[in-house]
Amino acid sequence: MLWTLGALLACKGPPASVPDSPLPETEEEEPCVDTFLVDQVPEMPTDYETPLPIREDALPEWLSETGLYDNEGQIHPVVRPFVPRWPLWSDGVDKARWVYIPECTPIDTSDPDNWELPVGTRLWKEFSVDGQKVETRLMERLGPRPQDWAYASYLWDEAGTQARKLGPEGLAQALGTEHEIPSKAQCQACHGPAPKGGGRQSRALGFTAIQLDHSAAETDLGSLAERLSAPLESSPLNGEATTLQALGVLHANCGSCHNPTVDGLPQSDLDLSLVWGQSLEQAGVFASAVDQPTQLFSTPTVQHRIHSGDPHGSAVLRRMESRGDSAQMPPIGTHLVDEEGAAAVRAWIASL
Numbered sequence: 001m002l003w004t005l006g007a008l009l010a011c012k013g014p015p016a017s018v019p020d021s022p023l024p025e026t027e028e029e030e031p032c033v034d035t036f037l038v039d040q041v042p043e044m045p046t047d048y049e050t051p052l053p054i055r056e057d058a059l060p061e062w063l064s065e066t067g068l069y070d071n072e073g074q075i076h077p078v079v080r081p082f083v084p085r086w087p088l089w090s091d092g093v094d095k096a097r098w099v100y101i102p103e104c105t106p107i108d109t110s111d112p113d114n115w116e117l118p119v120g121t122r123l124w125k126e127f128s129v130d131g132q133k134v135e136t137r138l139m140e141r142l143g144p145r146p147q148d149w150a151y152a153s154y155l156w157d158e159a160g161t162q163a164r165k166l167g168p169e170g171l172a173q174a175l176g177t178e179h180e181i182p183s184k185a186q187c188q189a190c191h192g193p194a195p196k197g198g199g200r201q202s203r204a205l206g207f208t209a210i211q212l213d214h215s216a217a218e219t220d221l222g223s224l225a226e227r228l229s230a231p232l233e234s235s236p237l238n239g240e241a242t243t244l245q246a247l248g249v250l251h252a253n254c255g256s257c258h259n260p261t262v263d264g265l266p267q268s269d270l271d272l273s274l275v276w277g278q279s280l281e282q283a284g285v286f287a288s289a290v291d292q293p294t295q296l297f298s299t300p301t302v303q304h305r306i307h308s309g310d311p312h313g314s315a316v317l318r319r320m321e322s323r324g325d326s327a328q329m330p331p332i333g334t335h336l337v338d339e340e341g342a343a344a345v346r347a348w349i350a351s352l
């Protein structure tokens, strides 16, 4: 048996036995002990030498066992819904997202762009096509190292009654729709770590300071304040609406790979991500892309990653508008052009 079940996630150990004492009784603070599905969290190696077991094996076979639902089949009350400010384009399918954060450990926000979520954190994202649930993805932090995350997708049955864990290979045309369920390698190419892909140390890409900093988020920074190791003031990411929308679209759709962190894409220094606490003018796209030569896109009419005032001569937009060829960006997870996102980027480049 690979997994030691029953590992307890107690923040403090059990209360030490209190010796008889004549002193007046002070109120003992109850130790914080997580109880929600803790016996599903396996013990992971804590050193870097021990090879990892297959993490996905530790995830339950059925979605109904992952803690997303209560006994009545409703979303469990300890699970919080959230909405990123700029979603990833997924060919227009409907998505819903939830998070469970163990109660006893705060989210370490020392690096506001790469939150350290506690061991035991679970994040779900449900995909529906024309009202029919197709898949629900689960990411779970199983151990203390950044690579101790498991990624899986649960495929729903036709009737929408239950969903079962898929293998690491993913699935094309799920339930007869055009929707493609990515492979585990593809999950990691965006979420990380992936030697030839991208990602972020946080692994979560929509449950982040920048993405939760908006009032329409059901779980926003304000409602999370008590769970953060240090409170975060709202970010100064304001500015001209055209610029804000374009840079937000690029951050969500491209920034998971095109970012300058250790887990970002190693093949290119293109930076399409936003950084917490910086103004829009400081965004990496200005130094790394605007009027910079394109290195990895060869078309006679396109010389620049972004050419000021010239959307059609900008590799960033041209690759966003490509599908089904080697120019396509993002290279995975989509078969249709994000017309709205491309329009936002086109308007911004035209305004430069």
Ligand code: HEC
Pocket: 084, 086, 087, 088, 089, 097, 123, 124, 125, 137, 138, 139, 151, 152, 153, 181, 182, 183, 184, 186, 187, 188, 189, 190, 191, 203, 204, 205, 206, 207, 208, 252, 253, 256, 330, 332, 333
């Ligand atoms: C093309 C890049 C890409 C691929 C491939 C991808 N994801 Fe994501 N995923 C994202 C981005 C970006 C977000 C945040 C924006 C959003 O949810 O719209 C996200 C959000 C999520 C969330 C919600 C938590 C969070 O990070 O905010 C889960 C859970 C998730 N993905 C799981 C998976 C799993 C499991 C796979 C593989 C089966 C996968 N993803 C494949 C880019 C990707």
Ligand code: HEC
Pocket: 189, 190, 196, 197, 198, 250, 253, 254, 255, 256, 257, 258, 265, 267, 268, 269, 270, 272, 293, 294, 295, 296, 297, 305, 315, 316, 317, 319, 320, 326, 327, 329, 330, 331, 332
């Ligand atoms: C899953 C990771 C991933 C995502 C997400 C992604 N890219 Fe890329 N991108 C790559 C890889 C890999 C390369 C290098 C190989 C190539 O050029 O095809 C690249 C290269 C590029 C280049 C060429 C850079 C140069 O040096 O000239 C551009 C432009 C680009 N991407 C734009 C985008 C845009 C725009 C988005 C979002 C709409 C995006 N990418 C999203 C992986 C990604």
